[in-house]
Amino acid sequence: VFRLAALSHLAPVTDRYGYNSLVASPEFVVSDLMLDTTIQWQQPPARIHVRIPVGNQIFGLTLDTTSHSATLLSLDQQSVLQQGSYAAGDGQSVHLIASGFDQQIAVSINGQMPFPELPVEHAQPPDEPVEASAAPVGDHRPDPARAAGISLLIERQKRWALGISGASANVTRLNMYRDVFYTPGRRRNAVKSDYVIPENCYFVQGDNSPVSSDSRNWEKPVVPHAFLVGKPFLVHLPSKPAILQFAGREWRIRIPDWERIRYIH
Incomplete structure (x- = not known):
């Protein structure tokens, strides 16, 4: 069962970009995630619950x-950490965003934050990065024993969860966003040291950041404002x-994705 799951839909969120499938580089599990969902109902549910893992908490x-x-709440300590209220909206739905980015909890409900961001004190980063190369890529099929091991690891991980109690409801939108960051040993352009950016200068990062040549590996990493021409x-x-x-x-080709093309105002 674990082997079949690892070879099909059960897989961790990783730092692989879909349009870099031919780039020979390992994948690593990404644990900084954000939930963005809309829930609709005819009769309002009594409670909406979200489980948010951050680090080891x-x-x-x-x-x-x-x-x-x-x-x-802290589910580990069974204690209340923050409380607040939110706007009712249309009374038949709620737009919820919950983030665990950057070792802090941030929540938005119907476009407003019910309480300030909460830094997670003493939150430890995940254990050593876990390579996720057992996930199928293209025509590659992973080793069954390794796939089973990855699947068992996933089963033990602390996961996000969304639940509703007291009535039925429809989840009309459900997106999970990842915060991909690059540290030594992960990507060829990984950040290896801190940068001090002078005034009127910019630190530039390419849009295809895992394989871009940009400020992270230039001899002079910053770009003066005077160099910007448009x-x-x-x-x-x-x-x-x-x-x-x-x-x-x-022929396999690439075509414009009209849903992603947009103007910058």
Whole structure:
């Protein structure tokens, strides 16, 4: 069962970018995540619950849809950490964002924060980075024994969870965002030391950051403001894969992803 799960849908969130599938570099598990979801109902549920792991600690967020209150708890210590209220919105839905980025808990409900960000004191980073190369990439099939080991590891990890009690509801949107950062030993352009950025200068990072040549590996990492000659107005990448068929032949190509193309105001 574990082997089949590891070879199918069960896998950790990693730092691999889909458009870098041909780049020969290892994958590492990313634990800094953010939940962005919208929940709708006809009869409001009594509670909405979110489990938020940060480092080696687990926190719980509970929304009371009747009193429009939010409570943040330490599930390890069984103690209340923060409480606040939020706007009711349309009364039939809630837009919830919960983040564990940068070793702190941040929550937004219907566009407002019910309480300030909470730094997680004494939160330890995850254990040594776990290579996730057992996940299928392209036509590669991982070693079954290694895949089973990865799956067992995933089973033991502290996961995010979303739950509803007291009524039925529909999750109309559910996105998980990752905060990918680069440290020595991870990517070829990993950050190896701190940078001091002078006034009127910029630290530049390429959009395809795992393989970009940018401030992280330039001899002079900063770019003076005087060197900027224009302002970008359009985002057109990443593209998406497609198949072109003609005369009984097929070609794999990249085409614009119109849902991602946008103007910069």
